[in-house]
Amino acid sequence: QSALTQPASVSGSPGQSITISCSGTSSDVGSFDYVSWYQQTPGKAPKLIFYDVFKGTSAVSDRLSASKSGNTAYLTISGLQTEDEADYYCCSYAGGGAYVFGTGTQVTVL
Amino acid sequence: EQVVESGGGVVQPGSSLRLTCVGSGFTFNSFDMNWVRQAPGKGLEWVAVISHDRKISNYADSVKGRFTVSRDNSKRALFLQMSSLRHEDTAVYYCVKPGRPGSARGSWFDPWGLGTLVTVTS
Numbered sequence: 001q002s003a004l005t006q007p008a009s010v011s012g013s014p015g016q017s018i019t020i021s022c023s024g025t026s027s028d029v030g031s032f033d034y035v036s037w038y039q040q041t042p043g044k045a046p047k048l049i050f051y052d053v054f055k056g057t058s059a060v061s062d063r064l065s066a067s068k069s070g071n072t073a074y075l076t077i078s079g080l081q082t083e084d085e086a087d088y089y090c091c092s093y094a095g096g097g098a099y100v101f102g103t104g105t106q107v108t109v110l
Numbered sequence: 111e112q113v114v115e116s117g118g119g120v121v122q123p124g125s126s127l128r129l130t131c132v133g134s135g136f137t138f139n140s141f142d143m144n145w146v147r148q149a150p151g152k153g154l155e156w157v158a159v160i161s162h163d164r165k166i167s168n169y170a171d172s173v174k175g176r177f178t179v180s181r182d183n184s185k186r187a188l189f190l191q192m193s194s195l196r197h198e199d200t201a202v203y204y205c206v207k208p209g210r211p212g213s214a215r216g217s218w219f220d221p222w223g224l225g226t227l228v229t230v231t232s
Contacts, residue, residue: 001170001171003153003155032216034215034216034217034218036218036219038154038219045204045222045223045224045225046154046204046219046222047222048209048218048219048220048222051209051217051218051220052218057220089153089154091154091156091218091219092216093215093216093217096168097142097159097161097166097167097168097213098156098159098168098170099144099156099159099216100156101146101153101154101155101156102153103153104153104154
C-alpha cells in the first residue's frame with residue numbers, strides 16, 4: 001500500500017500549461033480505470049474534480065483534463081490561472097475495497 | 111448529499127477514541143463507506159472501508175489491528191473505533207462516500223465532510 005508518486009510541486013506562469021503525473025503500479029493505477037483527482041485549497045476539504053480516469057465533474061473548468069497511460073495517470077491544466085493554485089491529489093482503486101492516494105502536488109502560479 | 115463527522119479530540123498515546131459520521135441526502139445503506147485522514151501539513155491517506163451490507167471491511171496497513179470500522183444503517187451512521195493511538199495518528203479524519211453504490215467496482219469519493227481532528231499527544 002505505497003502512496004502513488006506525484007511531484008511535490010509544479011509551477012507555471014499565467015496562461016501556460018502544466019501536467020501533474022501520478023505514478024502507481026500494476027496493482028493499482030495499471031489495473032483499474034478508477035483513478036480520481038481532488039483539488040484542495042488551504043483549510044478546506046478536498047474537492048473531486050475528475051473520476052474514472054478522465055470524467056470531469058460539472059464544476060471543473062474545461063481547461064483541466066485527465067488521462068492515464070499504463071501505470072501513470074496525468075492531470076493537465078491549460079491556460080493556467082491564479083484560481084488554479086491549490087494542492088492536487090490523485091487516488092486509485094487498489095482492489096479489495098482499498099484505495100491509495102498520491103503524495104500530492106502543490107501548484108503555484110508564478 | 112452530506113456527511114458530518116464528529117468525535118475528534120485530544121488524547122494521549124495508547125488511548126482509544128470513537129469517531130462518528132452521519133450521512134444524509136443519499137441512500138446510506140447502498141454505499142460502501144470510507145474513512146480518509148490527513149495529518150497536519152501532509153497528504154491524504156485512505157484508512158478504512160466497510161461494505162454497504164457490513165459484510166466486508168478493509169484497512170490500511172498503518173491502522174490494521176488497531177482501528178475498527180462499523181456502521182448502523184438504521185441510523186445512517188458510520189463509526190471508526192480507534193485504539194492504541196499513536197502520535198502518527200494525529201490527523202483530520204474525513205468520512206467519504208463513494209460516487210458509485212455497491213462493492214463491485216472501484217469508485218471516487220464525493221462528497222467530503224469537514225472532517226474531525228484527532229490529536230494524539232502526551
